[in-house]
Amino acid sequence: MEVAIIGIGMHPFGRTEGVSGLEQGAYAVRAALKDAGVEWKNVQFAFGGSTDAGAADTLVNNLGLTGLQFINVSNGCATGGSALISAFTSITSGAWELGVAVGFDKHPRGAFAVDPEAMGIGKWYGDVGLALTTQFFGMKIQKYMHDHNITEDSLVRVAVKNFHNGSLNPNAWRKRALSYEEIAGSPMLAHPLRQYMFCSPGEGAAALVLCNAKKAKQYASNPIYLKSAVVKTRLYGSFEVFSPCQASKQAPSPTVQASQAAYAMAGIGPEDIDIAQIQDTESGAEIMHMSENGLCKDGEQEEMLKRGETEISGRLPINTDGGCMANGEPIGASGLRQVCEICLQLRGQAGRRQVPKRLKTGYTHVYGAPGLSAVTILQK
Amino acid sequence: MGVYPGIKETGFYQLRHILSYENNRENTSRLKKNYHFKEHAMPNKQIPIQDGLFTWPSDNPRLIGSKCGHCGEVTFPAQKSCAACCFQDSENIELSREGKLWTWTIQGFPPKSPPYARPETPETFVPYGVGYVELPEGVRVETRLTQNDPEKLKIGMTMQLVIEKFAEDDQGNELMSFFFKPVEEGG
Numbered sequence: 001m002e003v004a005i006i007g008i009g010m011h012p013f014g015r016t017e018g019v020s021g022l023e024q025g026a027y028a029v030r031a032a033l034k035d036a037g038v039e040w041k042n043v044q045f046a047f048g049g050s051t052d053a054g055a056a057d058t059l060v061n062n063l064g065l066t067g068l069q070f071i072n073v074s075n076g077c078a079t080g081g082s083a084l085i086s087a088f089t090s091i092t093s094g095a096w097e098l099g100v101a102v103g104f105d106k107h108p109r110g111a112f113a114v115d116p117e118a119m120g121i122g123k124w125y126g127d128v129g130l131a132l133t134t135q136f137f138g139m140k141i142q143k144y145m146h147d148h149n150i151t152e153d154s155l156v157r158v159a160v161k162n163f164h165n166g167s168l169n170p171n172a173w174r175k176r177a178l179s180y181e182e183i184a185g186s187p188m189l190a191h192p193l194r195q196y197m198f199c200s201p202g203e204g205a206a207a208l209v210l211c212n213a214k215k216a217k218q219y220a221s222n223p224i225y226l227k228s229a230v231v232k233t234r235l236y237g238s239f240e241v242f243s244p245c246q247a248s249k250q251a252p253s254p255t256v257q258a259s260q261a262a263y264a265m266a267g268i269g270p271e272d273i274d275i276a277q278i279q280d281t282e283s284g285a286e287i288m289h290m291s292e293n294g295l296c297k298d299g300e301q302e303e304m305l306k307r308g309e310t311e312i313s314g315r316l317p318i319n320t321d322g323g324c325m326a327n328g329e330p331i332g333a334s335g336l337r338q339v340c341e342i343c344l345q346l347r348g349q350a351g352r353r354q355v356p357k358r359l360k361t362g363y364t365h366v367y368g369a370p371g372l373s374a375v376t377i378l379q380k
Numbered sequence: 381m382g383v384y385p386g387i388k389e390t391g392f393y394q395l396r397h398i399l400s401y402e403n404n405r406e407n408t409s410r411l412k413k414n415y416h417f418k419e420h421a422m423p424n425k426q427i428p429i430q431d432g433l434f435t436w437p438s439d440n441p442r443l444i445g446s447k448c449g450h451c452g453e454v455t456f457p458a459q460k461s462c463a464a465c466c467f468q469d470s471e472n473i474e475l476s477r478e479g480k481l482w483t484w485t486i487q488g489f490p491p492k493s494p495p496y497a498r499p500e501t502p503e504t505f506v507p508y509g510v511g512y513v514e515l516p517e518g519v520r521v522e523t524r525l526t527q528n529d530p531e532k533l534k535i536g537m538t539m540q541l542v543i544e545k546f547a548e549d550d551q552g553n554e555l556m557s558f559f560f561k562p563v564e565e566g567g
Contacts, residue, residue, distance in 0.1 A: 110492060114495070115495065116495065122430055122457070123430070123495070124429045124430035124433065124557075126494065126495025126496065126497075127429055127430075127495060127496070127497035127546075127547075127555075128429060128497070128524060128546055128557050129487060129491045129496050129498070129508065129510075129524065130510065130522060130524070131491075131495055132487065132491055134487075135485050135487060135510050138485030138486075139483045139484060139485045139510070139511065139512065140483070142483050142484060142485055142535070143482070143483035143535065146483075146535050187488060187489075188486065188488045188530075189488045189489055190485045190486065190487065190488060191484075191485050191486040191488070191530050192485075192530075193485075236453075236463055236464045237464075243522060244456060244457060244521070244522050245445075245455055245456040245457075245519050245520060245521050245522060246482075246512060246519070246520040246522075247453065247464070247518070247519065247520075248514060248518045248519065248520060249518075
């Protein structure tokens with residue numbers, strides 16, 4: 001069975017006082033149902049996830065108690081992608097024909113709080129000040145820049161691009177484009193990464209309605225087809241967050257594995273990708289993920305960014321809605337936000353941030369602690 | 381140009397100047413000497429932040445890792461089973477004291493407490509180095525560094541293990557943890 005996306009919906013990302021994460025999730029589901037012309041009572045299954053805003057399956061209290069199959073998903077920053085993959089396989093297996101994937105979150109202010117013991121590491125790790133995701137990102141990009149001649153200029157350009165794209169996105173949190181100087185002059189949080197190179201934990205919700213592709217045209221004139229959806233966890237030897245040690249023989253990251261499996265499943269290669277939304281937890285992550293997802297060779301990013309190849313007007317637009325940097329990172333929602341953006345772009349409905357060139361194939365990628373990645377490939 | 385040019389302009393945290401970790405440590409040592417003069421009947425105990433991370437008490441402390449009897453992979457901290465080959469055939473080993481800096485960063489803002497065991501304010505916080513040191517046993521250990529100046533940290537430089545006081549507990553005992561310091565510094 002093939003899978004089609006026939007409806008998309010989002011709640012505005014960023015701080016919304018007085019609206020809980022669950023309410024934002026319900027809002028996104030209702031918007032997606034309306035977009036698809038589908039009623040909740042006909043939805044056969046749902047997968048949903050949230051890290052901080054409650055159990056997704058309690059959304060039935062808001063949406064309607066129909067007795068449907070509703071399963072919660074929890075995979076760190078890859079939660080949204082994992083919810084989607086679960087929905088994908090429900091349809092490809094023939095188990096169900098019409099379902100929903102939803103993700104939402106409402107994180108408290110400040111950096112993500114981490115409980116090392118919940119991650120299987122001793123309490124000492126947090127005691128001595130090692131349990132911070134920001135350190136991992138600083139260390140990973142530090143090594144990458146050293147090995148592949150990437151300079152701070154590239155880190156700044158990624159942030160300039162994503163905040164600029166966010167200023168064109170009415171749904172984004174950060175709608176003010178930041179200048180090169182503002183970003184390059186912001187305080188150093190985890191050398192070489194400065195404050196305005198990081199996304200912040202935030203709020204938001206996104207939802208999709210999916211169906212058996214054979215029935216797609218009954219619902220939508222412009223269905224988008226999920227050519228592949230893959231989740232992979234880390235292999236021994238890959239450099240992951242919250243690792244008190246690493247092996248000296250490095251293995252490819254879960255992103256590399258998920259990416260390769262997704263291309264194989266879709267029967268295409270990176271050269272066929274017209275537009276991509278890839279995890280930009282911070283500037284360095286977007287840069288490294290470009291090569292880990294096969295979109296360029298290690299080190300090419302510096303020239304690509306100088307030439308503007310990843311701008312909305314460029315050869316390979318990346319993070320056209322502003323990414324995690326401009327939208328914030330509500331963990332449960334981000335993977336689905338990326339898919340919504342690809343759908344909007346492929347449908348030609350992205351408004352001021354519409355990519356001008358002809359689009360056929362889009363790509364989404366998320367990466368989450370403690371080391372897993374979800375990738376989808378979409379086509380119209 | 382300062383190391384952290386943004387701080388004075390944005391007031392991100394109100395530090396008047398950046399203290400190096402070495403200076404701060406000397407200040408702490410002087411305080412400790414005064415404390416001993418007054419409380420000479422009750423010497424402070426030095427307690428590891430976590431049992432089993434390193435040999436202690438010791439004049440030549442070592443990190444304690446484990447080596448898999450089946451595939452030979454080395455892990456830190458010590459584990460009973462091997463994540464590389466899934467066998468449960470691991471034994472504890474003491475790791476070398478010197479290695480190469482594989483990567484590094486500087487923690488630039490006070491970590492949330494809990495879990496951070498040192499209560500800090502933006503005024504008291506001193507940025508600290510964090511890195512991975514590759515040891516001859518074929519394992520890279522994540523560690524705090526004694527150096528926090530980005531101009532003085534280079535991938536590939538030789539680093540040496542030191543056990544130092546990290547914090548104090550309620551009884552005034554010193555909580556000890558492991559750090560790596562650059563060898564070229566001369567102490």
